[in-house]
Every structure is written in structure tokens, then in C-alpha cells.
Amino acid sequence: MTGTQISYYFLCQRKLWLFTHQIDMEQTSDTVAMGKFISESTYERQKHEIHIADDEDEIVIDFYDAKNKVIHEVKKSDKMEETHIWQVKFYIYVLEKKGIEGVTGEIDYPKLRQKINVTLKDDDRKKLEEIRKDITKILSMETPPSTINKPFCKQCSYYELCYV
């Protein structure tokens, strides 16, 4: 799993399917496809950025304060969303898998002048495993899930593909 996949899982499962099957209209560099998992584990630090990949998960954390064990995420959005919290919980979960215990997260919303603290609890670990199973099931579908007809579809890069 990747942070982007978690994010799309909450946002739109059709988007998750399209993105992971490399139907990538966003031209983002974060193109990590299921089935293309990296078999070797890497752990590198570049300034405060960390990249971790194993045969299950891949994450890139923009800013990790190693001294205080805090993941910092900045969201430019003007809305707090559940998906942001789950992304950070997932990062904590992956660090934990690598033996880094006691990590917490902080999501900063500069536009809202607000911060959220994120921790990982036992229920969250279970939920992340359920999400993993769910994502695997969605991605194994031969065709993408249906469109969701939400107002934010108009801002989505797949809008034309979905509706035009």
C-alpha cells in the first residue's frame, strides 16, 4: 500500500483503481502500482525526508523529526479530512513495522491555522489491515468501480474519463 492509495481509498475507490492501474491523468511522480511492489527494503534519509519500501508498502514522508519521533504533514487544503488522518496513521504503522516505536504525527493546516495530532491505536492497526484487504479486493476487479457523482468530481483529473 502507499499513502496515495490510502488517500484515494477514502476519497473515491474508482480513482484508486484507475490510478493504481496506471491510468494516470495527473502526471504525478507518485505512481506506485500494485503488482509492481519493490521486493527489496530500502530506508534512506534525505534531509528530513524518508522513503521506506518493502514488499507490501511504500511511503515517502516529507518531514520526519527523528529526534522527537514526529511525522509532520502540511495540508494546503481548507478542509480537514479523515483521509489525511489515515494517511498519517499509515505512515506511523509502516515505521512501527520497521521497528521505530513511539512515533506520532502532526498535520498542519496553514489555511485554517489549525493542527491535528495523530496517534496509532490498536483499533487503527486492525482497521489498516482491513483497508489493505479491501484495497487488494478493489484492485483485483477487472473493471473500475462505478462513478460516485460527488461535487468534487469536477475537480478530479479523471472527470472526463468518468463522465464525458
Ligand code: SF4
Ligand atoms: S471523477 Fe469522481 S468518480 Fe471519477 S475518479 Fe474522480 S472522484 Fe472518482
